[in-house]
Amino acid sequence: MASESNGTSAEVEPKPYIVRVSKRFIYLSLITSTLLAFTIGRAARIILIEGPRQALLAPHDSSAMFVRPEHSRPLPNPQLIEGKEVPKTLYTAKNFDTAIGASSSSAYLERRVDITTDANTDASSFCNANGDGKQQCSRGIAAEDKVVNAGTEGVEHEHLPAGQHLLIDIKNVDGTFLNSEGRLAEAMVSVVSESKLTLLSYHCHKLIPMGVSCVGVLLESHISFHTWPAEGVITLDLFTCGSGALVPVLPIVERMFAIPIEGGDVDMPLTVWTHKLRGFSTKHSYLGDDLGKFVLEKTSMDFKAKVGSTQTSFQRIDVYDTIDAGLGRDYLSYTKSLTADGSYESLHPELFLPEREVFLDGVLQSTRYGNEPYHEALVHPALFAHPNPKRVGIIGGGEGATLREALKHKTVETVAMIEIDGDMVSFSREHLPDWNTCSDIEGSTEWCGDDPRAVMRYEDGMAWFDDRFSDKKKKKAAKYQEDPFDILIMDALDPQDNVPFADILYTNESFLKTLYNALSDNGILIMQLGESAMVTGPAEAISRNAKRAFVMNAFETIGFKSVHIYEEGNCQFRGPWSFAVAMKGDVTDSLWYRSAAEVDVAIRKRLHKTVSGKPALKNFDGTLMELYQNPPKSFENVYCRAVPVPDSCKYLDGKDKIAISVENRKLYDPIIDRHSSRDGGICDYVSYVMTRKQERYERLPEEVKAMCSN
Numbered sequence: 001m002a003s004e005s006n007g008t009s010a011e012v013e014p015k016p017y018i019v020r021v022s023k024r025f026i027y028l029s030l031i032t033s034t035l036l037a038f039t040i041g042r043a044a045r046i047i048l049i050e051g052p053r054q055a056l057l058a059p060h061d062s063s064a065m066f067v068r069p070e071h072s073r074p075l076p077n078p079q080l081i082e083g084k085e086v087p088k089t090l091y092t093a094k095n096f097d098t099a100i101g102a103s104s105s106s107a108y109l110e111r112r113v114d115i116t117t118d119a120n121t122d123a124s125s126f127c128n129a130n131g132d133g134k135q136q137c138s139r140g141i142a143a144e145d146k147v148v149n150a151g152t153e154g155v156e157h158e159h160l161p162a163g164q165h166l167l168i169d170i171k172n173v174d175g176t177f178l179n180s181e182g183r184l185a186e187a188m189v190s191v192v193s194e195s196k197l198t199l200l201s202y203h204c205h206k207l208i209p210m211g212v213s214c215v216g217v218l219l220e221s222h223i224s225f226h227t228w229p230a231e232g233v234i235t236l237d238l239f240t241c242g243s244g245a246l247v248p249v250l251p252i253v254e255r256m257f258a259i260p261i262e263g264g265d266v267d268m269p270l271t272v273w274t275h276k277l278r279g280f281s282t283k284h285s286y287l288g289d290d291l292g293k294f295v296l297e298k299t300s301m302d303f304k305a306k307v308g309s310t311q312t313s314f315q316r317i318d319v320y321d322t323i324d325a326g327l328g329r330d331y332l333s334y335t336k337s338l339t340a341d342g343s344y345e346s347l348h349p350e351l352f353l354p355e356r357e358v359f360l361d362g363v364l365q366s367t368r369y370g371n372e373p374y375h376e377a378l379v380h381p382a383l384f385a386h387p388n389p390k391r392v393g394i395i396g397g398g399e400g401a402t403l404r405e406a407l408k409h410k411t412v413e414t415v416a417m418i419e420i421d422g423d424m425v426s427f428s429r430e431h432l433p434d435w436n437t438c439s440d441i442e443g444s445t446e447w448c449g450d451d452p453r454a455v456m457r458y459e460d461g462m463a464w465f466d467d468r469f470s471d472k473k474k475k476k477a478a479k480y481q482e483d484p485f486d487i488l489i490m491d492a493l494d495p496q497d498n499v500p501f502a503d504i505l506y507t508n509e510s511f512l513k514t515l516y517n518a519l520s521d522n523g524i525l526i527m528q529l530g531e532s533a534m535v536t537g538p539a540e541a542i543s544r545n546a547k548r549a550f551v552m553n554a555f556e557t558i559g560f561k562s563v564h565i566y567e568e569g570n571c572q573f574r575g576p577w578s579f580a581v582a583m584k585g586d587v588t589d590s591l592w593y594r595s596a597a598e599v600d601v602a603i604r605k606r607l608h609k610t611v612s613g614k615p616a617l618k619n620f621d622g623t624l625m626e627l628y629q630n631p632p633k634s635f636e637n638v639y640c641r642a643v644p645v646p647d648s649c650k651y652l653d654g655k656d657k658i659a660i661s662v663e664n665r666k667l668y669d670p671i672i673d674r675h676s677s678r679d680g681g682i683c684d685y686v687s688y689v690m691t692r693k694q695e696r697y698e699r700l701p702e703e704v705k706a707m708c709s710n
Contacts, residue, residue: 073182078199162279163241178227286362302331312423321354370572377568396492398424400436422458494530495547506547522585556667566628596622631670
């Protein structure tokens with residue numbers, strides 16, 4: 001047994017393997033691993049993030065458009081202007097962490113009120129958290145507190161679902177400024193404060209690699225902007241639902257944000273902007289008329305700037321300079337015209353000036369490039385149809401251009417300008433000097449109103465004529481005695497204007513009769529009658545041209561012998577403009593149909609020479625006068641759409657249409673006027689009246705009859 005036991009090998013259990021690690025080794029391993037991970041991560045960041053970003057920033061580091069941002073500049077708090085009290089508002093904010101924002105900052109307006117609380121009350125009692133984690137705080141006042149804004153003095157303001165929106169783009173701005181969150185915020189706060197608005201809070205993000213975006217919440221609505229420092233560009237928008245005008249804020253925005261680039265020969269900041277009326281307002285605003293449609297709301301303009309504006313006792317006046325590439329001029333050509341580089345533009349700068357547009361109560365009244373075409377068309381056709389015009393009367397004409405054109409005639413001895421708004425005349429002298437200068441007329445003066453022949457009367461034109469020439473109210477006192485006028489020019493509101501005064505001017509037959517009484521035996525009344533009829537338009541009497549239809553019909557009732565309507569397409573009113581002349585005698589009607597050569601001879605003989613030696617007229621001549629002699633086709637069309645249809649329109653397809661209709665024609669009949677044969681000047685007219693209107697032929701001057709007898 002013993003030997004057996006000794007011969008059998010016994011199983012031996014393995015002993016466990018034990019590794020003993022010291023604490024020192026563990027600590028060293030952790031430290032080494034951490035350092036290794038940090039080194040690898042840092043290297044990866046440099047290779048994958050920092051390197052490309054530095055490569056992106058490198059071209060701009062030495063540029064005037066970009067300097068590294070100021071990280072330590074504190075953001076300003078919103079300011080409350082004196083006299084205003086912050087209304088009760090609820091502040092709600094929620095921030096999102098993004099990888100593109102280098103920083104995010106907010107500021108809000110604190111309301112200072114005395115609140116009685118006990119020792120256990122703190123600021124957190126006015127804040128709470130929503131279910132989504134948003135923080136809501138009643139700004140400085142408990143929710144149940146009722147406070148009346150002292151600025152309203154208890155009057156409830158009307159809050160309409162409408163407002164004004166000012167959109168501004170500025171380029172060539174200093175890059176350092178555009179990447180400074182603090183400086184931009186200061187500029188925004190200053191704009192709001194100087195604009196008398198109330199900034200409740202604002203929030204800004206500084207972006208990577210550059211750029212800043214900010215939005216401010218106004219009591220009136222909002223202000224916001226974004227910058228591109230590398231390109232030197234900032235876009236800004238300001239929306240308010242208050243009653244205050246936003247366009248006057250534009251100079252403030254330019255002063256605060258249009259910061260020039262420092263050093264070197266660089267371009268100055270350039271601002272492009274637009275203003276829009278927003279929402280649904282039932283109240284009329286002059287900003288929604290021509291001023292808004294043609295200037296403020298247009299986004300295609302290279303340049304627009306306010307020259308001046310004022311509110312007189314009678315009207316609002318606005319003057320703007322504009323450059324619209326779509327109308328044939330561009331900003332680049334204008335800037336070249338200001339240089340001395342020998343270019344065509346620099347040699348002819350007068351051809352590249354911005355268009356200057358004049359608005360009365362928002363309605364376009366005159367333009368720089370339409371100044372001569374309009375006023376020459378208004379004045380000269382009638383004056384050259386008069387054999388010897390000595391006394392001229394102007395109703396309105398506050399710009400002074402109608403006076404300027406009348407003073408060009410040698411025969412004119414007196415021009416009485418009756419303008420109710422003296423402030424309009426003064427404003428025009430300052431801002432529209434090209435309209436009212438007579439410095440180029442030999443023997444005249446710098447300002448046309450100082451010409452010895454000019455008589456300036458600042459009073460109601462209707463009352464002035466009514467006191468002197470009315471059938472019923474003619475006054476006998478010596479100061480009301482006035483000699484009749486050879487020419488009367490009504491240069492006032494357009495008949496399409498939907499205002500009470502336009503109704504008085506164009507639908508008051510007694511006033512038109514007063515003007516008839518104020519004319520000499522061969523006197524002529526001239527009226528501008530607004531935008532011409534459309535070829536496809538309805539009858540005038542049922543359209544927005546109803547006042548014009550009333551005037552044309554009233555001429556016959558009053559007693560005028562002949563009426564002519566014509567249009568000029570170069571007045572720069574976005575459409576051709578119409579004019580009418582009503583003649584009290586027969587001689588002037590014959591002179592209306594002179595040939596182009598005869599008119600050109602009369603121009604050379606009649607008009608004063610110019611100091612500069614240039615032609616006295618820029619647009620009107622004999623050839624143009626021939627175009628004025630026949631009514632436009634559009635007036636023929638709308639005339640024949642009247643109900644009942646005029647007799648002359650029934651014979652348009654007949655061979656003898658004129659012979660059949662002429663005997664019973666109305667005074668204003670564009671059908672007969674367009675289709676009568678008068679192309680040869682005076683003699684064709686003499687032949688026409690000799691065969692159709694014998695009584696008119698008998699009244700013609702003997703020298704005219706003799707000239708055409710052969």
